[in-house]
Amino acid sequence: MAEDTVVNKWSFSRQIDRTDWKQHLDSHRLLICDFKQFLEPFHLPLFADRFMGMLRFHCFEQAGPRSSVEELQISFQAPHNFRVKIAFNNSKEQFSEEYSFTIADILAYPISSEPFLRTQRLEIGLLLPSDEPEIIDFIKDPEVWKMRGERYSPLVNIHTVYQSNNHELPWYRYYFVVRMYQSKEPIGFIGFYQISQPSFITPLISQNPYESVMLSYGLSKHYWGKGLMSESLSACLPWFIASQNVRELVAFAEINNQGSRRILQKLGLQECGLLENSMISADLKDLYKFTSYKS
Structure with a gap:
């Protein structure tokens, strides 16, 4: 019994439930929260964020930019080894891989919680996995949900460091977190992603400047x-x-989100007309205003 208790204490296993969008978000939130709790005894800086960032990058390498983590099993073997079994899904197939990481491997994974930008009331930085539960909490609010022109899905963000000067790898999507400057509370997010998906052999956005970004x-x-x-x-x-x-x-x-339309107009984006069909979800009946920006 004592041996079982020790094994359970240092093991982690969670699966994503895609029964519907609520279950998807709830199960993703639970995975992140339990993952953080599992790693708390190590008391290491940004340990859960570094670990999840590393796993998502491996997911990108193995299954492509639209891939996602579907199931995660981790066991810790003292003094410093983690054995990981992870199931990926890239909409075409699901497969699993096994890895072994040391604590030193995880701590070496580059990540920063420092904001990139500050305004009078806000600061903006990379949206880390540990921010996701709070983002999911407010995005599930029905009033927020129905005003979204695009469905929010749990992060597909691969890079855990914004690499403005490092173009060795293509990027597909970046999410940034918006925090209140004083309280550091996450109150929103900003995302950018390429409309066409990259691979490791396609040109980078910075080398192909006419690629559209959403x-x-x-x-x-x-x-x-x-x-x-x-x-x-x-x-x-x-x-x-x-x-x-x-x-x-x-x-x-x-179309009914006047506040968002005013924001886009204020930013200099041009209204290009109405879309009669949402390409996002069949249960979104309203029309959408299409806007674009060209430098």
Whole structure:
């Protein structure tokens, strides 16, 4: 019995439930929360974020940019080894891989929790796995959910460090977290992703400047009407467009979401007309305003 207790204490196993979008988000939230709790006894800086970032990068390498982690099993073998079995899904097939990492391997994985940008009220940094539970909590609010022109899915973010000066690997998607400057509370996110998917042999966005990039963002309902999303996007968009040499930025806004449409207009995006069919989900009935930006 004592031996079983020790094994359970140092083992972790969770699976993503895709029964519906609520179950998907809830199971993803539970995976992240339990993963953090599993690693808490190590008391190491950003340990869960580094570990998950490493796993997601392996997921990208093995299954491609649209891949996701479906199941995760980890056991710790003292004094410093983790054995990992991870199931991937890339919409075409599901397969699993096994890895062995040391604590030193995980700690060497590059990551930063420091903000890249600061405004009068906000700071913007990479959205880390440990931020996701709070993001999921507010995105599930029905009023937030119905105002989204694009469905939020748990992170497909591969790079855990924004590599503005490192173009050795192609990027597909970046998510950034928006925090209140004083409290450091995550209140929203900003996402950029390439409309066409890269592989390790395709040109980078910075080498192929006419590739379109999609803009996505969300804000907690508690902070609506305060100009915070406009403030964060006004700082983040020019910085990201310049650093990645983006020539075309595309965004969608739900036709009844007047606030989001005003934000996009204020940022200089042009309204290009209505889309009669949402390409995102059959249960989203409303029309969407298409906007684009060209430098």
